[in-house]
Amino acid sequence: MTCEDAVADDKRVKQMLLIDTITRNCASSPHEILQKINHAIHYSGDGSKLEATILSGGCANFSCKVSVDKHPELCVFAKFCFEYAMWNPDRTVHYDLQRVENEYKIMQEMSSKTPDIVVPPLACWDVKHDGQNMKLLLTGWSTGxxxxxxxxxxxxxxxxxxxxxxxxxxxxxxxxxxxxxxxxxxxxxxxxxxxxxxxxxxxxxxxxxxxxxxxxxxxxxxxxxxxxxxxxxxxxxxxxxxxxxxxxxxxxxxxxxxxxxxxxxxxxxxxxxxxxxxxxxxxxxxxxxxxxxxxxxxxxxxxxxxxxxxxxxxxxxxxxxxxxxxxxxxxxxxxxxxxxxxxxxxxxxxxxxxxxxxxxxxxxxxxxxxxxxxxxxxxxxxxxxxxxxxxxxxxxxxxxxxxxxxxxxxxxxxxxxxxxxxxxxxxxxxxxxxxxxxxxxxxx
CATH class of the missing domain: 3.90.1200.10 (Aminoglycoside phosphotransferase (APH), C-terminal lobe)
Structure with a gap:
């Protein structure tokens, strides 16, 4: 397997991990949009499921639009960040996951002060996979x-x-x-x-x-x-x-x-x-x-x-x-x-x-x-x-x-x-x- 193939395979695995994390956690969220997503994929009876479309990013993080395939109006923005890039064996070079937590906190504060200027922050979840720590940030989706x-x-x-x-x-x-x-x-x-x-x-x-x-x-x-x-x-x-x-x-x-x-x-x-x-x-x-x-x-x-x-x-x-x-x-x-x-x-x-x-x-x-x-x-x-x-x-x-x-x-x-x-x-x-x-x- 080439390096490019390995990177692409790693990204597919993490897309599936992202979808699984949201699917498991949206039921316990107090936010209406995540409650609606939970209902659509678990109780609508129409076979709805989540899909993630990558918008930008590389090997240490990526951003994507997450939506319900049969109800595309039900969508959120997700940023998935990882401690290390899969391709880099040097574990002294890592992404500071605290940045994601800080981003979530300041969005919460600004959303409370100027709610019309900041998309609502929805969740910041810890994710672990294959011994690596990750952070998943979810916010509302902007149509601007x-x-x-x-x-x-x-x-x-x-x-x-x-x-x-x-x-x-x-x-x-x-x-x-x-x-x-x-x-x-x-x-x-x-x-x-x-x-x-x-x-x-x-x-x-x-x-x-x-x-x-x-x-x-x-x-x-x-x-x-x-x-x-x-x-x-x-x-x-x-x-x-x-x-x-x-x-x-x-x-x-x-x-x-x-x-x-x-x-x-x-x-x-x-x-x-x-x-x-x-x-x-x-x-x-x-x-x-x-x-x-x-x-x-x-x-x-x-x-x-x-x-x-x-x-x-x-x-x-x-x-x-x-x-x-x-x-x-x-x-x-x-x-x-x-x-x-x-x-x-x-x-x-x-x-x-x-x-x-x-x-x-x-x-x-x-x-x-x-x-x-x-x-x-x-x-x-x-x-x-x-x-x-x-x-x-x-x-x-x-x-x-x-x-x-x-x-x-x-x-x-x-x-x-x-x-x-x-x-x-x-x-x-x-x-x-x-x-x-x-x-x-x-x-x-």
């Missing part, structure tokens, strides 16, 4: 669609920004949290930040830059680049509050558009769901909103490159509303005026880190391929533009010699406006900024 499509189309539901801002502010305002929650997750993230630093330092010493991003690094010089990157790494180890840690657009679901025969652009409820809480931890306060802004900002620049700057009006409103609502919410909950400015700079820093590292250094294909540019030439121009803007935003956030800590809110926001406007208009040299239908960002 990925939020990224609205930015690609330049038609963004104005209700989403407010709901998302309130939800993230609610999470960040939780006072009683474990400072070491999911601390093991930070090791992997820190290694990525160190890699980003190494790439930027090499670029800062480049005598013949390949693009604008490398040229900007060289212009700043190694000392400034190192200072910015070290500040970002140090900031990552802050424990300001509980954070989701990864609320980018692919982890946000929104209500699907109505059927084609209706003229409405958006569904009647404007629902939004934040998914994938596995990376939740105690961390820097600006990381969540910064991550959430990265793809929308990337789309604004992409639309500028494509000559469709008119599509940025809705995205502009979204960015404004998300920032305004979030900052007002944390200010209401006791943050000082100085703290609000510091938070805003932190948001811009983490947005910059996402733009530079994810879209430029890693050239992330999962999200990068979604940007509304099509030729390889334009994709590379966009990548370079996001790299430059990302570094400039990180400098705005972390270089106090460049932007003193005493700088006020309006000035910080105006600097952000200017940097973003420059990148949006750069790819369209005939565009007259004074006649733009897109204000980009309105200063508070």
């Amino acid at each position: 669609t990925q939020f990224c499509n609205q930015f690609i189309n330049g038609k963004v539901d104005p209700r989403i920004a407010t709901k998302l801002a309130y939800s993230l502010a609610t999470l960040h305002n939780i006072k009683d949290f474990e400072p070491d929650l999911n601390s093991l997750v930070k090791k992997c993230m820190t290694s990525r930040l160190e890699y980003m630093k190494a790439v930027a330092r090499v670029a800062s010493r480049c005598e013949y830059p390949n693009d604008r991003t490398e040229e900007y690094c060289a212009t700043l010089g190694e000392a400034v680049i190192t200072k910015i990157m070290d500040a970002n790494i140090e900031n990552f180890n802050q424990r300001d509050c509980l954070i989701h840690s990864d609320p980018h657009v692919l982890n946000i679901l929104v209500e699907a558009k109505p059927s084609q025969d209706k003229l409405d652009e958006f569904g009647p409820d404007g629902t939004v769901i934040i998914c994938d809480w596995e990376m939740a931890m105690a961390g820097p306060i600006g990381k969540d909103v910064g991550s959430a802004l990265s793809f929308p900002i990337g789309c604004m620049i992409a639309h500028g490159l494509s000559g469709r700057i008119d599509l940025n009006q809705c995205i502009d409103k979204y960015v404004n509303t998300l920032l305004d609502t979030y900052l007002s919410r944390i200010e209401v909950d006791g943050m000082t005026a100085e703290g609000v400015v510091s938070t805003l700079r932190n948001i811009f820093g983490w947005c910059g880190r996402f733009l530079y590292f994810v879209f430029y250094v890693r050239n992330d294909q999962e999200q990068g391929r979604l940007f509304p540019v099509h030729s390889d030439f334009m994709k590379e121009r966009l990548r370079d533009s996001l790299g430059v803007l990302g570094l400039k935003l990180m400098r705005l956030s972390y270089d106090n010699d460049y932007v003193p800590a005493s700088t006020g809110l309006e000035e910080v926001r105006d600097m952000f406006n200017t940097l973003l406007r420059e990148e949006i208009t750069r790819g369209h040299p005939l565009f007259d900024l004074s006649s733009s239908p897109c204000s980009v960002i309105t200063v508070l």
Whole structure:
């Protein structure tokens, strides 16, 4: 048997184990959906059984949709995680199952505070098989669609920004949290930040830059680049509050558009769901909103490159509303005026880190391929533009010699406006900024 065959066989065995675990445990669950599933497979008399369709994952874990074959409306989401990957004989390399337990707990807390934003967590069961410990997380099933499509189309539901801002502010305002929650997750993230630093330092010493991003690094010089990157790494180890840690657009679901025969652009409820809480931890306060802004900002620049700057009006409103609502919410909950400015700079820093590292250094294909540019030439121009803007935003956030800590809110926001406007208009040299239908960002 080949390695690939062994992995496929192991996955089939674990799919059957997952189905058996749910079948045995759903009767004792207090949740209505699991009670209905139990009735369908045990008492309906129509021969119904559970089936699991794998959605994503590898050998150490996988996610799937679990449904009743003859009653497909009865379905839940399952994440099945294992201590070790079957193919890896090194038992010092293992998956931290406590992450699954932590994900379940924080989903429970957020579901109680903002029930419309989080799918209901249903169960987190311990499973043992062949001497290996496993965790099975079950949640409700969301019928939403990925939020990224609205930015690609330049038609963004104005209700989403407010709901998302309130939800993230609610999470960040939780006072009683474990400072070491999911601390093991930070090791992997820190290694990525160190890699980003190494790439930027090499670029800062480049005598013949390949693009604008490398040229900007060289212009700043190694000392400034190192200072910015070290500040970002140090900031990552802050424990300001509980954070989701990864609320980018692919982890946000929104209500699907109505059927084609209706003229409405958006569904009647404007629902939004934040998914994938596995990376939740105690961390820097600006990381969540910064991550959430990265793809929308990337789309604004992409639309500028494509000559469709008119599509940025809705995205502009979204960015404004998300920032305004979030900052007002944390200010209401006791943050000082100085703290609000510091938070805003932190948001811009983490947005910059996402733009530079994810879209430029890693050239992330999962999200990068979604940007509304099509030729390889334009994709590379966009990548370079996001790299430059990302570094400039990180400098705005972390270089106090460049932007003193005493700088006020309006000035910080105006600097952000200017940097973003420059990148949006750069790819369209005939565009007259004074006649733009897109204000980009309105200063508070």
